[in-house]
Amino acid sequence: MTKTRKSHSFNFLNSSLLRKYTKMTHSNGTNGVHEASGSSSTYTREEFMFDRDNIKEKLHKMYYLIDMKDWDYIANDCFSPDPVAVDFTDVFGGEPVAVSGQDIANSWKPRVEKLDxxxxxxxxxxxxxxAPGSPNVPSTAKAVSSGIVHMKKSNFGASGGSNFHIGVRYEWELERMAPDxxxxxxxxxxxxxxxxxxxxNELLMHVNTMCEDAPAK
Incomplete structure (x- = not known):
């Protein structure tokens, strides 16, 4: 059976706000990329609210689609086409890296798909x-959030149990680019x-590097 990707985006298709925003972002002929730098347009409250909702939707949707295993969307629609700065060293160790969206999806995929x-x-x-009223429409944004991840792997051979739960704190940076x-x-x-x-059982975070039936310690 062919898997059909479903859209989980906010339904703004019939809103006057979207029509106004789309007209604004396409009027300069840049394939949907708003030229924030040097723009003479004041940043309106409507534009601010729309940007804020789109940023929240981007991050929430990515987090949800990790569990839905939609690696195509994660690889192609979540990240900048330029190398993305990723620092998970406080969780996994190692060093900060600059990698592509495809690299990120490839890293996350085995960790998730080998879990139950x-x-x-x-x-x-x-x-x-x-803030609304600023002289230019922003091309970049930042966000912070908390995250809670639950993992389950039944009959996991290594000692420590079949469940792992972790709470984390995120710092995000985003850029306005061509629409996804x-x-x-x-x-x-x-x-x-x-x-x-x-x-x-913290070993569940590293299940992709271990045998399916790891020997009990």
């Missing part, structure tokens, strides 16, 4: 944009992730 189930919950999300398949122009350019707490 996972649930990624993004909470306490706050966005940082220029849902018309959202915001792409992630940087992710920092910090461990806050953890409970259960």
């Amino acid at each position: 189930s996972s649930q990624h919950c993004l909470i306490n999300l706050h966005t940082y944009l220029d 398949s849902d018309g959202n122009p915001w792409r992630i350019t940087k992710i920092n992730c910090y461990k806050v707490w953890a409970e259960g």
Whole structure:
């Protein structure tokens, strides 16, 4: 059976706000990329609210689609086409890296698909944009959030149990670019992730590097 990708975006298709915003972003002939730098247009409250919702939608949708295993969307529609700065060293060790969206999807895929189930919950999300009334429409934004991830792997051979739960804190940076398949122009350019707490079998985070039937310690 062929898997059909479903859209999970906000339904702004019939709103006057979207029509106004689309007209604004396409009027300069730049394939949907708003030329914020040097723009003489004052940043309106409507534009601010639309940007804020699009940023929140981008991050929430990515987190949800990790569990739905939509690696195509994650690889192609979430991240900047330029190398993305990724720092998960507080969780996994190693070093910060600059990698493509495809590299990120390829890294996450085996961790998730070898689990029985996972649930990624993004909470306490706050966005940082220029305030309405600013002289220019912003081309970049920042956000912070908390995250809770639940992982389950039944009959996991290594000692420590079948469940792992971790709470983290994220710092995000995004840039306005060409719209994705849902018309959202915001792409992630940087992710920092910090461990806050953890409970259960931490080996489940590294299940992709272990045998399916790892021997009990």
